[in-house]
Amino acid sequence: MGQNGNRKRAMKILLIEDDAEMAAYLANGLREHGHVVDPVANGRDGLFLAAGERYDLMIVDRMLPDLDGLGIVKTVRGAGVKTPVLFLTTMGGIDDRVEGLEAGGDDYLVKPFAFAELLARVNALARRPPLNAVETVLRVANLEMDLLKRTATRAGQRVDLQPQEFKLLEYLMRHAGRVVTRTMLLENVWEFHFDPQTNVVETHISRLRSKIDRGFDTELIHTVRGSGYCLRAPD
Amino acid sequence: VRRIRLLRSTSFRLAALYAGLFGASVLVLIAMIYWIASDALRQQLTAAVDGEVATLTEYYRADGPDRAAEAIRRRLASGLRSTTVYLLQDARGMKLGGNLPATKPVIGWVELPARAGDDDEADAAERDGHRLLAHGVALPDGGFLLVGEDAFHLVETQEAILRAFGWGFGGTILLAVIGGALLSVGFLRRIDAINRTARAIIDGKLGDRVPVRGTNDELDQLALNFNEMLDRMQALMESLRQVSSDIAHDLRSPLSRLRQRLEGTRARARTVEDYAAAVDRAIAETDAILSTFAALLRIAQIEAGTRRTTFSAVDLTDVFQRVADAYTAVAEDRGQMLKATIARGLMVRGDRELLVQMLANLIENAIRHTPAGTIIALDLEATPDGIVGSVSDNGPGIPADARAKVFQRFYRLEASRTAPGNGLGLALVAAVADLHRIRIELGDNQPGLRVALHFSTGSDA
Numbered sequence: 001m002g003q004n005g006n007r008k009r010a011m012k013i014l015l016i017e018d019d020a021e022m023a024a025y026l027a028n029g030l031r032e033h034g035h036v037v038d039p040v041a042n043g044r045d046g047l048f049l050a051a052g053e054r055y056d057l058m059i060v061d062r063m064l065p066d067l068d069g070l071g072i073v074k075t076v077r078g079a080g081v082k083t084p085v086l087f088l089t090t091m092g093g094i095d096d097r098v099e100g101l102e103a104g105g106d107d108y109l110v111k112p113f114a115f116a117e118l119l120a121r122v123n124a125l126a127r128r129p130p131l132n133a134v135e136t137v138l139r140v141a142n143l144e145m146d147l148l149k150r151t152a153t154r155a156g157q158r159v160d161l162q163p164q165e166f167k168l169l170e171y172l173m174r175h176a177g178r179v180v181t182r183t184m185l186l187e188n189v190w191e192f193h194f195d196p197q198t199n200v201v202e203t204h205i206s207r208l209r210s211k212i213d214r215g216f217d218t219e220l221i222h223t224v225r226g227s228g229y230c231l232r233a234p235d
Numbered sequence: 236v237r238r239i240r241l242l243r244s245t246s247f248r249l250a251a252l253y254a255g256l257f258g259a260s261v262l263v264l265i266a267m268i269y270w271i272a273s274d275a276l277r278q279q280l281t282a283a284v285d286g287e288v289a290t291l292t293e294y295y296r297a298d299g300p301d302r303a304a305e306a307i308r309r310r311l312a313s314g315l316r317s318t319t320v321y322l323l324q325d326a327r328g329m330k331l332g333g334n335l336p337a338t339k340p341v342i343g344w345v346e347l348p349a350r351a352g353d354d355d356e357a358d359a360a361e362r363d364g365h366r367l368l369a370h371g372v373a374l375p376d377g378g379f380l381l382v383g384e385d386a387f388h389l390v391e392t393q394e395a396i397l398r399a400f401g402w403g404f405g406g407t408i409l410l411a412v413i414g415g416a417l418l419s420v421g422f423l424r425r426i427d428a429i430n431r432t433a434r435a436i437i438d439g440k441l442g443d444r445v446p447v448r449g450t451n452d453e454l455d456q457l458a459l460n461f462n463e464m465l466d467r468m469q470a471l472m473e474s475l476r477q478v479s480s481d482i483a484h485d486l487r488s489p490l491s492r493l494r495q496r497l498e499g500t501r502a503r504a505r506t507v508e509d510y511a512a513a514v515d516r517a518i519a520e521t522d523a524i525l526s527t528f529a530a531l532l533r534i535a536q537i538e539a540g541t542r543r544t545t546f547s548a549v550d551l552t553d554v555f556q557r558v559a560d561a562y563t564a565v566a567e568d569r570g571q572m573l574k575a576t577i578a579r580g581l582m583v584r585g586d587r588e589l590l591v592q593m594l595a596n597l598i599e600n601a602i603r604h605t606p607a608g609t610i611i612a613l614d615l616e617a618t619p620d621g622i623v624g625s626v627s628d629n630g631p632g633i634p635a636d637a638r639a640k641v642f643q644r645f646y647r648l649e650a651s652r653t654a655p656g657n658g659l660g661l662a663l664v665a666a667v668a669d670l671h672r673i674r675i676e677l678g679d680n681q682p683g684l685r686v687a688l689h690f691s692t693g694s695d696a
Contacts (some may be wrong), residue, residue, distance in 0.1 A: 197596075
């Protein structure tokens, strides 16, 4: 993760988690990656801070001793706070995710999870400079993608992509410079909310690589061991 | 205890309430009849008395006291007016005629006790205790005339009305009480049956059900719904029990294996690399265990059926297309071929996420359990009997006797024991299909396996 950690700006993160061990693990991990973390152990304090302070991101446990995580986010959203929210839950519940997203959550992570997964999602949720509203072309180094014409070029050469490959590349380019995990790709590119028993992601990444990286000196798609993938321009 | 319960029962209280209301209305009705009848009779009486007073006063004034006394005597003698009494006195209080003893003049309407033994005995006895309604008037020369009429008709009528009321009221209350009691006993017996069943279930006899009469009345419907609720809960408990025992049996062996590996590492590992490799392997095994665990919970959740409440319209064509797109390359990399033939514009009601997973599991099953060179066909078509989707391959297939078992949790064919996988893929397919009321048919593709999904045409699936 060090490969791309140096370039990111520090975020101020509110962590609402009642399990002390989990909270310490997450807070330490996030701090190691240069973020500022305010951990609180209950919903009341969380709500107080969320409403009063400015944060770049909130990480909220769904199950809290007093206020439900859903309730906190609904309240905060009702008050007009637009801070991105990442829900954590031990409920592997398939309805819970929908509920969480409907309440105003931006992403949803089921415990147990690898820290790399959390970090990737935190980075993906980080407030980006607002995309140009009429942005129709994505660009990373000499790789270009025209969203209207549905075409991609590398160094001016046309790259032929299957629809799934196009979606995959678009997601990678929109998150350029950040690590995206296998799970994030499954959820966002294929709408798979389960762990497939075959290597769907690897297969498509490998095909995409052969189309945009083969024959060029610099690779754009990088495998981040233990985490996922990252599309980024060479240093 | 039984009697007290009867009195407390809802139907009995209702019956008592109706009896009370009905009794009150009977009371009002009788009171009105009593009042109207009494009034009419009284008016009749006073009119008769006043007629006599007027006639006799006229005699008295026109023809003198003697003529009036004579008229009274004749009236009494005729026997036509046996219930009428007369008294005519002069100014000094001397009785001139009539069948009443001389008295102090009282002007206006008076009630007098009926006298006994004046005329004939039987009549007097009958009238005993009755009252006379009399009108006394002063005559022009200071005389006094009193005409009275026995009021026993009036009293008797009133008594008859009261008696009728008594019988009617008593009868009404009695019928209401008996009817209410009978109704309550019937109701209580059936409520008792429901209570007994609930008790039995609380005491652990989970298979007990409320008897149903087949009359399809409200209590029958209650019993049917109650039984259905119990069936549902029993199924849920069964599924929970199943998950618990699955976890107990099937997570134990991978956990033991993990423990052995860790013990082995501790005993034998020498270098940091050895340890790193062992930790990586342990993480991978833990992930596999967690994924099995998650799959089990997911199946249990799907089987609980609560997701049906969030069903919406799903573009089935799109679901099939997406899954085909996701796996075409995967199959190619394994030297297989995925051929998709998908009809346009087919919609069903359901849970998109689960339908995607069901189809993905079926295709992965085909990809993973067939050799290179296999052709896998994914089809979706609208037939006269409804929408049919299918995944077929020309691989080794499943023996007919094993087909029913492949949807059980952790069931794995001998041939695939060594392949990676948790044995839950098809169990999840079965759970999702059941939730959507999709009929799954396993057929022989000659050679190979054909799994057909018959989507329900019902509006509720």
